[in-house]
Amino acid sequence: MKFLKTISVEEFKNILNSISKIVTDEELVSLEDSFNRIISRDLPSNINVPHFRKSRMDGYAVIAEDTFGAEEDNLIELELIETIQAGDIPQKELNKGQCSYVATGAAIPENSNGIVMVEFSDKQENNVLISNAITPGTHVIEIGHDVKKGDVIVKKNTLIDLATIGILASCGIKEVSVYKKPIVSLISTGNELVSQDIKELDIGKIYDINSIVLKKAIENTGVQVNFLGVVKDEYEDLKNSMDNVLENSDIIILSGGTSKGEGDLGPRVLEDYNDIEILIHGVKIKPGKPMIFAKLKKKLLFILPGYPTSALSCFYVFIDNFLRKMSGYPLRERFSKEIEVGERIYSTVGRHEFKAVKIQEVDGKKRIFPIKTGSEAISTMFYADGYIEIDELESIIERGDNRRVYFF
Amino acid sequence: MKFLKTISVEEFKNILNSISKIVTDEELVSLEDSFNRIISRDLPSNINVPHFRKSRMDGYAVIAEDTFGAEEDNLIELELIETIQAGDIPQKELNKGQCSYVATGAAIPENSNGIVMVEFSDKQENNVLISNAITPGTHVIEIGHDVKKGDVIVKKNTLIDLATIGILASCGIKEVSVYKKPIVSLISTGNELVSQDIKELDIGKIYDINSIVLKKAIENTGVQVNFLGVVKDEYEDLKNSMDNVLENSDIIILSGGTSKGEGDLGPRVLEDYNDIEILIHGVKIKPGKPMIFAKLKKKLLFILPGYPTSALSCFYVFIDNFLRKMSGYPLRERFSKEIEVGERIYSTVGRHEFKAVKIQEVDGKKRIFPIKTGSEAISTMFYADGYIEIDELESIIERGDNRRVYFF
Numbered sequence: 003m004k005f006l007k008t009i010s011v012e013e014f015k016n017i018l019n020s021i022s023k024i025v026t027d028e029e030l031v032s033l034e035d036s037f038n039r040i041i042s043r044d045l046p047s048n049i050n051v052p053h054f055r056k057s058r059m060d061g062y063a064v065i066a067e068d069t070f071g072a073e074e075d076n077l078i079e080l081e082l083i084e085t086i087q088a089g090d091i092p093q094k095e096l097n098k099g100q101c102s103y104v105a106t107g108a109a110i111p112e113n114s115n116g117i118v119m120v121e122f123s124d125k126q127e128n129n130v131l132i133s134n135a136i137t138p139g140t141h142v143i144e145i146g147h148d149v150k151k152g153d154v155i156v157k158k159n160t161l162i163d164l165a166t167i168g169i170l171a172s173c174g175i176k177e178v179s180v181y182k183k184p185i186v187s188l189i190s191t192g193n194e195l196v197s198q199d200i201k202e203l204d205i206g207k208i209y210d211i212n213s214i215v216l217k218k219a220i221e222n223t224g225v226q227v228n229f230l231g232v233v234k235d236e237y238e239d240l241k242n243s244m245d246n247v248l249e250n251s252d253i254i255i256l257s258g259g260t261s262k263g264e265g266d267l268g269p270r271v272l273e274d275y276n277d278i279e280i281l282i283h284g285v286k287i288k289p290g291k292p293m294i295f296a297k298l299k300k301k302l303l304f305i306l307p308g309y310p311t312s313a314l315s316c317f318y319v320f321i322d323n324f325l326r327k328m329s330g331y332p333l334r335e336r337f338s339k340e341i342e343v344g345e346r347i348y349s350t351v352g353r354h355e356f357k358a359v360k361i362q363e364v365d366g367k368k369r370i371f372p373i374k375t376g377s378e379a380i381s382t383m384f385y386a387d388g389y390i391e392i393d394e395l396e397s398i399i400e401r402g403d404n405r406r407v408y409f410f
Numbered sequence: 411m412k413f414l415k416t417i418s419v420e421e422f423k424n425i426l427n428s429i430s431k432i433v434t435d436e437e438l439v440s441l442e443d444s445f446n447r448i449i450s451r452d453l454p455s456n457i458n459v460p461h462f463r464k465s466r467m468d469g470y471a472v473i474a475e476d477t478f479g480a481e482e483d484n485l486i487e488l489e490l491i492e493t494i495q496a497g498d499i500p501q502k503e504l505n506k507g508q509c510s511y512v513a514t515g516a517a518i519p520e521n522s523n524g525i526v527m528v529e530f531s532d533k534q535e536n537n538v539l540i541s542n543a544i545t546p547g548t549h550v551i552e553i554g555h556d557v558k559k560g561d562v563i564v565k566k567n568t569l570i571d572l573a574t575i576g577i578l579a580s581c582g583i584k585e586v587s588v589y590k591k592p593i594v595s596l597i598s599t600g601n602e603l604v605s606q607d608i609k610e611l612d613i614g615k616i617y618d619i620n621s622i623v624l625k626k627a628i629e630n631t632g633v634q635v636n637f638l639g640v641v642k643d644e645y646e647d648l649k650n651s652m653d654n655v656l657e658n659s660d661i662i663i664l665s666g667g668t669s670k671g672e673g674d675l676g677p678r679v680l681e682d683y684n685d686i687e688i689l690i691h692g693v694k695i696k697p698g699k700p701m702i703f704a705k706l707k708k709k710l711l712f713i714l715p716g717y718p719t720s721a722l723s724c725f726y727v728f729i730d731n732f733l734r735k736m737s738g739y740p741l742r743e744r745f746s747k748e749i750e751v752g753e754r755i756y757s758t759v760g761r762h763e764f765k766a767v768k769i770q771e772v773d774g775k776k777r778i779f780p781i782k783t784g785s786e787a788i789s790t791m792f793y794a795d796g797y798i799e800i801d802e803l804e805s806i807i808e809r810g811d812n813r814r815v816y817f818f
Contacts, residue, residue, distance in 0.1 A: 033606070037626055051788075054613045058786050087643070089601030091613045107602055107716070109614040148787040155792075164623050165791040165818070168718050171619045172788045176606045193497030194515055198441070198584045205462045205499045206517040211579045215572050218445055235495070308515070310576050335745065378466050378515075379556040380459075380580045383573040384563075410573070 008284035008291070010394070011354045017281050017295065018320065021302065024252050024328045026182040033170055036162045038224060039180035040330040045156045047173040050146035057104040057117045058141040062130055064101045066116035066138040077124070077131040084111065101130055110142060117141035149173055161330060183226040184328050187247035188217055191258040191267065192308055193235045211310040211380055212257040219317050220255065224331030240271050248299050253328065255321075258308030268305045272296060286394060288353040289377035290316035312377040315356055315389070318410065338388075338408045344369030347399040349392040358386035359407060370405055386410065416692035416699070418802070419762045425689050425703065426728065429710065432660050432736045434590040441578055444570045446632060447588035448738035453564045455581040458554035465512040465525045466549040470538055472509045474524035474546040485532070485539040492519065509538055518550060525549035557581055569738060591634040592736050595655035596625055599666040599675065600716055601643045619718040619788055620665040627725055628663065632739030648679050656707050661736065663729075666716030676713045680704060694802060696761040697785035698724035720785040723764055723797070726818065746796075746816045752777030755807040757800040766794035767815060778813055794818065 009017075028042040057063060064080060072078040084094050084102040086109060095112035096102065102111045110117070115138045122134030148169075149155055155169055156162070162170075162178065170178065195210040196203060203209070210232050220227050228251060233243045235258075247254055256268055272278055275298055282295040289312035294305035304321060306313040323333050344364055349355045358373040370390065375382045388409040392399065399405065417425075436450040465471060472488060480486040492502045492510040494517060503520035504510065510519045518525070523546045530542030556577075557563055563577055564570070570578075570586065578586065603618035604611060611617070618640050628635050636659060641651045643666075655662055664676055680686055683706055690703040697720035702713035712729060714721040731741050752772055757763045766781040778798065783790045796817040800807065807813065 034622055034626065049611070052616060053611055056614075058784075086614075087601060089603075089614050089643070107600075107616070143786055148783070148789050163818070164627055164722065165788070165794070167626065168619050168623045168722065168788045169792045171606060171622050172617055172718070174606050174609070174611070174617045192515075193495060195497075198579060198582050201582070203457070203461055203582070206464075206494075206497050208460060208515070209580050209582045211576050214442055214579050215576045218442065218575065219572055235497070310580070314572065314576065337743065375556070376466075378551055380573070380576045381556050384577045386573075410571070 008286050009282060010286055014282060014285045014287075014293075014295075014320065018324050021324075021328075023330070024184045026184055026252070028179050029182050030177050031180055033167060033176055033178060036170075036178040036180055037164070037167060038331060039162050039178075039183075041156055041158060041160050041162055041166075042179045042181045044154045044158050045170070045175070045178070046152055046154050047149045048151065049149075049173055050151045051149035051172050052143060052147065053145060054109045055114075055145060056107055056109050056143045058106065058143050059117055059119050060106050061104060061117045061119040061141065062101040062123055062132070063096065063104045063110040063114035063117055064132070064136070065096055065098060065113060066136050066140065068099060068101075069116070069118060069132050069135045072132045072135045074133045077133055079126075079129050079131055082125070082128055082130050086111070101132075103130075115139065115142065159330075161332065181330070183224060184252040184325075185228050185250060186220050186225045186253045186255060186325065187228040187230060187251040188213070188220060189230045189240075189243055189247070189254070189256045190216070190232045191235055191240060191256060192232065195232045195258075197232070212306075212308070212313055215310060215314060216255065216257060216306075216317065219314065219322070220325065223322060223325035224329035225253070225325055235267050237267060237271065240267050241274070244271060248301055251301060253325070254298075254301060254303045255306065256304070257306045257313045268294065272298070272303075275299075286353050287316075288350055288355040290319075290356075291353065307377070309377045310380045311358075311383045314383055315358070315377070319356055319389075336408050338406050340404050341368055341370050341407050343399055343401055343403045343405055344371050346401050347372045347390075347392070349396055349399070351397050352394055354394050355392040356389045357392055358382050358389050360385055361387045361407065370407060383410075416694050417690060418694050422690060422693045422695075422701075422703075422728065426732050429732075429736075431738065432592045432710075434592055434660070436587050437590050438585050439588055441575060441584055441586060444578075444586040444588055445572070445575060446739060447570050447586075447591075449564050449566060449568050449570055449574075450587045450589045452562045452566050453578070453583070453586070454560055454562050455557045456559065457557075457581055458559045459557040459580050460551060460555065461553060462517045463522075463553060464551045465514060465516055465518050466551050467525050467527050468514050469512060469525045469527040469549065470509040470531055470540070471504065471512045471518040471522035472524055472526055472540070472544070473504055473506060473521060474544050474548065476507060476509075477524070477526060477540050477543045480530075480540045480543045482541045485541055487534075487537050487539055490533070490536055490538050494519070509540075523547065523550065567738075569740065589738070591632060592660040592733075593636050593658060594628050594633045594661045594663060594733065595636040595638060595659040596621070596628060597638045597648075597651055597655070597662070597664045598624070598640045599643055599648060599664060600640065603640045603666075605640070620714075620716070620721055623718060623722060624663065624665060624714075624725065627722065627730070628733065631730060631733035632737035633661070633733055643675050645675060645679065648675050649682070652679060656709055659709060661733070662706075662709060662711045663714065664712070665714045665721045676702065680706070680711075683707070694761050695724075696758055696763040698727075698764075699761065701728075715785070717785045718788045719766075719791045722791055723766070723785070727764055727797075744816050746814050748812050749776055749778050749815050751807055751809055751811045751813055752779050754809050755780045755798075755800070757804055757807070759805045760802055762802050763800040764797045765800055766790050766797050768793055769795045769815065778815060791818075 080101040088107040092111040116136045124131040279297040488509040496515040500519040524544045532539040687705040
């Protein structure tokens with residue numbers, strides 16, 4: 003396996019951006035389950051919406067010409083022949099001098115070409131006095147006003163949001179063809195990792211965090227997670243798991259096993275695949291330097307650092323929106339703000355640092371303070387409000403400087 | 411029933427803001443299911459994290475004093491007595507002049523008080539040459555560095571995000587006490603509404619949209635939806651449904667049945683409850699004027715307009731974040747931007763209008779255009795990119811004016 007040189011953040015982003023969206027097969031889902039999915043074919047409507055002429059208002063369906071000349075001091079009397087509520091089928095057609103009461107949304111009788119609003123009427127026994135002249139078409143919703151039969155209502159590759167579900171529902175559509183969610187397999191590696199089912203921890207063992215946290219983070223990007231649990235740091239175990247998931251995944255995310263120590267297995271297992279193309283092996287960032295990104299049998303593979311804080315931070319900064327791009331999910335917009343630094347912050351020269359910070363108010367002003375623990379502690383992430391970026395060449399950020407904080 | 415006068419948007423917002431968070435009972439959920447829930451009691455850790463002394467780096471665990479004086483041209487030789495991988499239990503304690511290899515995260519042997527990084531070592535057969543002097547404590551993660559046994563890790567009323575799940579997982583916690591989700595019952599009313607299961611629509615009937623769209627929108631606020639489906643516009647039907655859901659809901663949302671026409675049932679049913687307190691009946695907005703907000707048997711009740719575009723628009727503008735406040739869910743931050751108006755826009759004087767608009771590029775510049783259909787058409791919402799707010803007293807917005815667009 004060819005190990006590439008450590009690359010910059012910019013190069014890393016460029017490589018990720020060069021990967022095109024994964025094209026998955028189609029599947030049919032219920033309209034309700036289609037929320038936030040990508041429609042896989044143009045969808046025409048089989049009906050007009052509405053498919054009958056209806057009233058936009060509560061009022062009286064009339065022949066507009068009958069109302070000409072009506073004013074407050076010149077009431078025109080019409081015979082009331084029917085009351086039509088929403089959902090009713092009109093039973094009578096209008097003749098000259100007649101009207102029918104129509105509720106909002108109700109079908110209007112044949113021959114009617116306008117609605118006089120209730121506000122401009124005075125109902126007598128069997129008659130209605132009209133005080134407002136209307137032009138033909140007033141408050142009538144014509145057939146196909148909303149959607150025309152045969153028109154493509156939703157185009158292929160559209161993200162289905164609530165308004166899209168609304169318009170599909172209005173056309174009576176129950177099921178939608180969408181692209182399948184890309185499958186992301188998640189493997190957590192490490193002999194030290196123990197499930198929360200175990201009550202007493204031996205020396206050397208720690209509870210597994212990445213399985214549950216990364217799984218949740220990945221799920222939130224609109225992909226389907228295939229979770230393999232913790233795999234032992236043994237060549238055969240990891241190789242077998244890899245072989246398995248290569249069959250049925252689009253993307254594989256492995257946490258742990260990326261640094262250069264004797265116990266690190268990820269790169270050794272990758273070495274034994276012929277058709278592997280390592281795109282990235284090492285990024286000049288802190289935390290997350292040993293990250294690996296590769297193409298293997300047409301699948302994409304990430305190896306994230308094992309420390310949960312490093313893994314989650316790399317995930318948020320680089321992989322979250324990458325997976326959303328792959329699934330077609332709405333991208334996460336990261337809220338950020340310039341804030342004054344409240345205490346000197348140190349950084350490692352030669353690495354672009356994503357430094358966890360908290361925001362505290364001092365002397366009535368919000369200021370940035372560094373989190374003192376590092377990526378070895380999950381509490382770092384827990385106590386941080388966000389992060390600041392520190393350039394490769396900066397070693398110190400002075401108190402009083404302004405920095406942009408990216409909030410989690 | 412006392413009908414109140416139509417109120418302004420500001421008054422409506424103030425009334426909603428005056429409602430305090432619903433306090434629900436507790437329930438125990440798995441750590442994984444606790445995402446975005448509110449923890450209902452202080453949670454202390456039963457263990458130290460880590461519960462053993464471990465190495466932050468790949469390197470050699472040493473007695474720091476043994477390395478004093480080590481430099482590149484003054485290598486100090488130590489006897490290598492053991493290799494400890496992450497997860498291993500150290501078998502040997504160090505004596506003066508000895509060291510053990512330790513992987514990142516591995517437990518370190520007794521008596522060791524510092525780690526020399528691999529980079530500053532040269533491994534021989536059974537010995538290691540050290541080129542770097544370290545002070546006691548270097549690269550050792552002490553017991554309780556991350557979390558101290560007995561310390562409250564997560565305080566009551568905290569929203570559980572991914573980092574919180576991470577820290578709870580690291581303490582071996584499998585289940586968490588959280589507040590139950592408030593139960594929101596949703597009723598769609600209207601004799602004209604028909605399920606998508608029906609293939610052929612009669613005259614007067616339309617497919618029900620609110621059931622599926624509002625249900626989804628409500629679900630997204632972190633509450634539990636109790637969905638009753640479409641209820642007929644008959645007094646007994648609606649009264650029975652209301653009586654039912656009052657028992658087992660915290661909030662009731664009814665769509666349809668709010669305007670003043672003969673067919674409107676919501677207010678008539680409300681009248682017959684003694685213990686009802688109508689807080690709002692009518693807001694000077696378009697769309698959504700007839701909205702009702704009431705307290706009934708200590709439950710909260712909204713009646714939204716029946717037109718799906720009105721209902722969804724009222725929901726987004728007023729109720730979305732209100733429900734999130736009730737459930738403790740993260741509020742929705744609405745993205746907005748000032749853009750130039752590309753075409754004259756008309757509005758009704760006397761109502762604060764939330765006008766659906768689309769953004770189109772004309773002459774290389776993005777501009778605001780009004781959607782020509784109104785709230786009677788679900789396509790209005792579908793084609794809109796967002797909305798602009800138009801003050802009660804404005805009747806015309808001229809082309810060339812700048813307006814803030816709130817994106818959906």
